[in-house]
Amino acid sequence: MNIFEWSFLAGVLTATAPVLLAALGGLLCQVAGVFNIALEGQLLWGAFVAVVVSDLTGSAWTGVVGAVAATVLFSALLSGPSVALRADPIVVAVGLNLLALGLTAFLMRQIFGSGGTYSSPDLAGLPDLGELGVDVPVLRDQSPLVPVALLLVVVMAAWLTRTRSGLRLRAVGQHLDAAQAVGLRVSGYRHGVTLVAGALCGLAGAQLSLGNVTLFSEGMSAGRGWIAVVAVMLSGVRPYRLLLACLLFGVAEAFGFRLQGAGLPQQAADAAPYVITLAALVLAAVARRRRRSYEHA
Amino acid sequence: MSAPALTRRVIASAPVVALVGALGLTTLVMLVVGVDPTLAYPALVRGAVLDGNLEYTIAAFVPTLGMALAFALPLRAGEFNLGGDGQLAMGGVTAAALALLVPLPPGVAVVLPLAAGAVAGGLVAVVAAPLSTRLGIPAIVSTLLISAPAVSLASYLVRFPLAEPNTGIAQTPPLPEAAHLPALGGSGYLTIGLPLIAVLTALWLYADGRTVLGYEIRATGQNREFARYGGVKVDRVAALALAGGGAFAGLAGALIVLGPPHRFVDGALTAPGYTFTAVAAVLLASARPVVVPLTVALLTFLQVGGQGMEREAGVPSQLTQIVQGLIIVIVAVLATLRARRPR
Numbered sequence: 001m002n003i004f005e006w007s008f009l010a011g012v013l014t015a016t017a018p019v020l021l022a023a024l025g026g027l028l029c030q031v032a033g034v035f036n037i038a039l040e041g042q043l044l045w046g047a048f049v050a051v052v053v054s055d056l057t058g059s060a061w062t063g064v065v066g067a068v069a070a071t072v073l074f075s076a077l078l079s080g081p082s083v084a085l086r087a088d089p090i091v092v093a094v095g096l097n098l099l100a101l102g103l104t105a106f107l108m109r110q111i112f113g114s115g116g117t118y119s120s121p122d123l124a125g126l127p128d129l130g131e132l133g134v135d136v137p138v139l140r141d142q143s144p145l146v147p148v149a150l151l152l153v154v155v156m157a158a159w160l161t162r163t164r165s166g167l168r169l170r171a172v173g174q175h176l177d178a179a180q181a182v183g184l185r186v187s188g189y190r191h192g193v194t195l196v197a198g199a200l201c202g203l204a205g206a207q208l209s210l211g212n213v214t215l216f217s218e219g220m221s222a223g224r225g226w227i228a229v230v231a232v233m234l235s236g237v238r239p240y241r242l243l244l245a246c247l248l249f250g251v252a253e254a255f256g257f258r259l260q261g262a263g264l265p266q267q268a269a270d271a272a273p274y275v276i277t278l279a280a281l282v283l284a285a286v287a288r289r290r291r292r293s294y295e296h297a
Numbered sequence: 298m299s300a301p302a303l304t305r306r307v308i309a310s311a312p313v314v315a316l317v318g319a320l321g322l323t324t325l326v327m328l329v330v331g332v333d334p335t336l337a338y339p340a341l342v343r344g345a346v347l348d349g350n351l352e353y354t355i356a357a358f359v360p361t362l363g364m365a366l367a368f369a370l371p372l373r374a375g376e377f378n379l380g381g382d383g384q385l386a387m388g389g390v391t392a393a394a395l396a397l398l399v400p401l402p403p404g405v406a407v408v409l410p411l412a413a414g415a416v417a418g419g420l421v422a423v424v425a426a427p428l429s430t431r432l433g434i435p436a437i438v439s440t441l442l443i444s445a446p447a448v449s450l451a452s453y454l455v456r457f458p459l460a461e462p463n464t465g466i467a468q469t470p471p472l473p474e475a476a477h478l479p480a481l482g483g484s485g486y487l488t489i490g491l492p493l494i495a496v497l498t499a500l501w502l503y504a505d506g507r508t509v510l511g512y513e514i515r516a517t518g519q520n521r522e523f524a525r526y527g528g529v530k531v532d533r534v535a536a537l538a539l540a541g542g543g544a545f546a547g548l549a550g551a552l553i554v555l556g557p558p559h560r561f562v563d564g565a566l567t568a569p570g571y572t573f574t575a576v577a578a579v580l581l582a583s584a585r586p587v588v589v590p591l592t593v594a595l596l597t598f599l600q601v602g603g604q605g606m607e608r609e610a611g612v613p614s615q616l617t618q619i620v621q622g623l624i625i626v627i628v629a630v631l632a633t634l635r636a637r638r639p640r
Contacts, residue, residue, distance in 0.1 A: 037437065077626065086637075087629040090377065090437065091580060095625025098573050102618025109613040110330045226441055233438070267453035271446035278442045285432035 006137045008254060013138060014212055016250030017146045018043065020243065021204035023228035023235075024152055025197030027242050030232050031160060032193045033173035038078050038093035039201055040225025041100030046071040046205020048104040051123060051216035052111060060124040060210050064145070068202035074100070075198025083190045097225075105218050117217035125214030126207075143211035145203060150243075152200075157239040169193070173237075201225070223274065230277050234284050245280070252276040311583045311631045312592060319623040326619060327612070337610045344605010345598045354601040356486040356556070357569065359494050360385075361600075362593045363549030364575035366501055367542045369589055371422075371436065372579065373505060374538035375518035376429060380440030381546050381572035383447030384421045388414035388547025389554040390451040393469050393561040394459055396476035396554075406475035411551045418547015419540040421447050426536035436539065448567060455563045467563035478555045490552040497545070498590055505586050514538050546572075570618065574600050577621035580628050596621065 022039045029036035049070040054063030077096055082089035105115060112118045126143035134140065139147065160166040171179040172189045179186055208224070209216050227249050235242035256269035307313060324334050345354050364381050371378040378384075392414035395401075401409055424443055428434040452467070461470040478488035505511040516524040517534045525531045549571070554561050578596045582588040603617035 081626060081630045081633075085630055085633055087626075087633040091629040091632075092626050094377075094379070094576065094580075095622045095629065097622075098577070098618060098625065099622025102615045102620075102622055105615035106326075106613045106619060107330070109615070115613070115615075223441075223445055226438065229438060230442065233434070265453055265457065267449040267456075271449040274442050274445040278439065281434055281439075281442075282428065282432065285428075285434055289432060 008258070009138050010141055011254035011257065012247065012250040013142060013146055014250075015253035016246050017142070017149050018204040018208040018212065019224050019228050019231065019249050020149045020153070020246040021145070021207060022201050022225055023231040023242055023246055024149070024156060024239070025200035025204075026228050026232040027235060027237055027239065028156070028169075028193045028200075029197050030237050031173050032169050032189050033176065034083070034190050034194060035089055036078070036093065036194065036197055037090060037226075037229050038075070038096045039197070039228045040221055040223065041093075041097035042071050042074055042198055042201035043205045043208065043225040043228075044104055044219065044221040045074050045100045046202035047209035047220055048108070048205070048216055049202070050206035051118065051209045052107075054125075054210055055118075055120060055123045058122060058124055060126045063124070063210055064126070064203065064206040067206040068199045071202030071205065072195050072198040075195050075201070078198075079191045079194035083187050083194060101219060104216075108216065108218065115218060117215055119215035123214055124210075126211045143207060145207040145211055148203075149207070153239045153243045160239070204228075227273060227277050230281055234280060248280055249273055249277055311628060311635070312581050312588065314631060315581055315624050315627040316595070318627045319620050322623050323616060323620050326616070332610070332612050337606050337612045340609035340612075341599070341602035341606040343602075344608065345602030350601065350605060352486045354597060355491065357571075357601050358594060358597045359488075359490045360549040360553050360571045361575050361578070361597045362494050362498060362590060363545050363552065364571045365578050365589055365593045366498065367418075367422075367546035367549065368572075368576050369542075369579045369582075369586065370501065370514075370545065371535075371538045371542040373511075373518050373586075374514045374535050375521060376425070376535055376539055377435070377437035378422060378425070378440050378539060378542045378546075379437055379572075379576070380422065380425070380442075380444035380447070381575065382567045383440075383444030383451075384418035384543045384546035385550040385553075385566050385572065386448045386451035387421050387550070388418035389550030389561055389566050390454050390459070391417035391547070392551035393472065393554045394454070396472045397459060397469060400473075401475065403475045406473070407478060407555060410476060410555060411548060414551025414554075415544040415548040418550065419544035422543020422546065423536055423540040426532075426539045430532040430535055440539075451561075451566075452563050455561050459561070461560075469561045472555065472559045476555055477559050478552065485557055488552075488556050490556055494549075494552070497548075502586050510534075510537070570600070573618075574621060577624050580625050583628060583632060596624075 022043050026036050026039050046067040050063040050067035053066030054060050078089070078092055081087040081092045108118060109115050126145065128141050129144060130140035132144065160170060168184055169189055172184060172186050176186060208220065231242055231245035231249065234245040252273040256272035259272065260266055260269040327334050327337060344350055364385065367381050367384065368378050392410035395410045395413050396406065421443060422440065425436045425439040428439045429436045455469055456467045459469045461468055478490055481487040481489060481491065505515070513524065513529045513534050516527065516529055517531045521531050550566055553566055574596050575593065578592040579589060581592040599617045599620060603614035606612045607614040
């Protein structure tokens with residue numbers, strides 16, 4: 001296989017990683033019966049904090065830790081109102097997505113002095129695996145968070161099917177009354193998954209702004225959090241299917257780049273991930289409907 | 298109700314509490330980042346109403362109200378339309394294309410592009426209806442996913458087939474004179490868009506409260522199964538509501554394009570954030586349609602004033618987005634607290 005194709009696969013993996021990390025958080029929430037559509041805002045917030053902290057300290061890993069901590073705090077704005085006070089999680093999430101957009105753009109101007117895009121030589125990006133001695137073609141140019149994301153898929157699949165706490169979490173999502181009857185603290189689980197999803201979105205944001213590129217630009221999450229929401233819907237809450245759904249998005253984005261290189265307008269490349277994701281969602285829903293009517297017949 | 302009791306009820310109402318809460322938190326943000334609120338807020342008011350800025354505020358009120366109807370109408374049927382940007386852009390580009398490519402007699406040259414813009418917006422939105430009612434894909438996700446390619450398509454059309462030749466700027470040529478919205482009075486920015494949207498809002502308020510269709514839309518939104526049981530064709534009603542919402546968005550886009558500067562400038566429709574200002578306004582009105590024009594006026598005031606605040610006090614205008622986000626969260630919390638309070 002020639003270098004052209006290796007680089008395409010590497011591009012797919014790079015595009016997949018932030019979406020996959022956010023989607024893992026969304027999946028965890030879905031398992032516990034929490035519809036989390038604030039992934040987009042949290043991803044953006046994580047990307048922003050990662051850049052600010054890395055810029056201040058000169059250390060990308062401190063940036064990652066800062067992003068995770070700050071996004072867990074941000075996700076408390078979702079878990080507090082929606083789990084503890086039982087406010088409509090959809091409305092709260094719509095508000096938080098808007099808040100993240102405004103807050104990052106506002107603070108960006110306050111901290112860096114201008115809007116748009118910020119990059120600087122002081123800004124430390126995550127190292128490539130190649131620099132750390134990993135000499136596998138597809139992984140050479142990836143940040144260490146990429147294999148972490150892939151590993152988390154395996155860990156989450158095993159946790160949800162093979163551990164007591166994982167099974168209990170699924171009970172909370174599947175049968176609320178039964179879970180309560182055996183004495184599970186349902187709201188505790190729901191707070192927990194929302195905050196863990198925040199941590200994962202923080203990682204996703206750091207991967208986006210310090211791994212995929214080394215800069216922050218306004219609204220740079222660019223719908224990835226929503227694609228992650230769709231990936232969760234496509235996954236049927238199974239982690240390996242989630243990986244496939246996210247890879248589909250990664251292929252669409254990497255393919256969009258190639259299309260642009262081949263002379264197609266940038267707008268086609270911009271639209272490709274959305275069109276392909278939506279098509280996958282529709283096909284999956286049609287297939288599910290077919291199967292169901294077959295079973296009923 | 299006595300006057301003091303009414304006053305008390307207004308002060309304790311969700312919109313007032315949410316707005317005061319959001320402004321309080323925003324003032325906190327200002328203090329934390331070292332902005333003097335006593336400079337920022339007067340600059341905001343001046344930016345919205347004084348120094349001839351009132352004209353801009355009213356001009357921005359028109360598309361924001363259009364987008365509020367685009368979100369509110371489907372919401373009454375229980376469908377979240379977050380794809381306003383795509384519907385707005387497609388409405389705008391359709392109106393611009395028609396005005397540029399087809400020579401039309403005066404009068405028709407305004408009405409037809411407006412109608413075409415509304416149809417285009419409605420078509421973009423209605424796609425989400427079967428996805429929601431037949432396939433179970435929530436409209437909040439599908440409208441948003443459809444919106445992004447729609448914005449890209451409009452942007453492509455404006456940059457290539459409809460672009461003004463030999464300028465390199467992503468905009469269409471100026472529309473023919475006949476397609477300009479008639480101005481109101483001697484003003485440059487006020488057009489018949491304002492009375493038009495006012496009439497349409499009044500029609501919507503009437504339809505929502507007093508017609509069978511309005512009742513069916515509300516019934517579908519409040520309890521879809523019960524409405525179905527009561528003989529309402531809920532799938533069709535949801536589709537109508539989404540199409541109607543999209544049509545308002547498309548019309549808003551057409552009104553922007555046919556108004557000054559009388560052309561489609563790429564990004565000019567989506568950049569001011571009409572869609573989410575409108576979402577915040579509708580949620581702030583907490584399901585009382587009559588209040589929607591008031592909350593839209595209020596948030597437009599904040600939005601336009603925010604730009605004045607940026608010019609005068611050096612406070613980034615994105616602060617108003619923070620206010621809007623906080624308003625939505627606070628409204629959601631208040632709604633649940635009220636529902637649980639014993640009556």
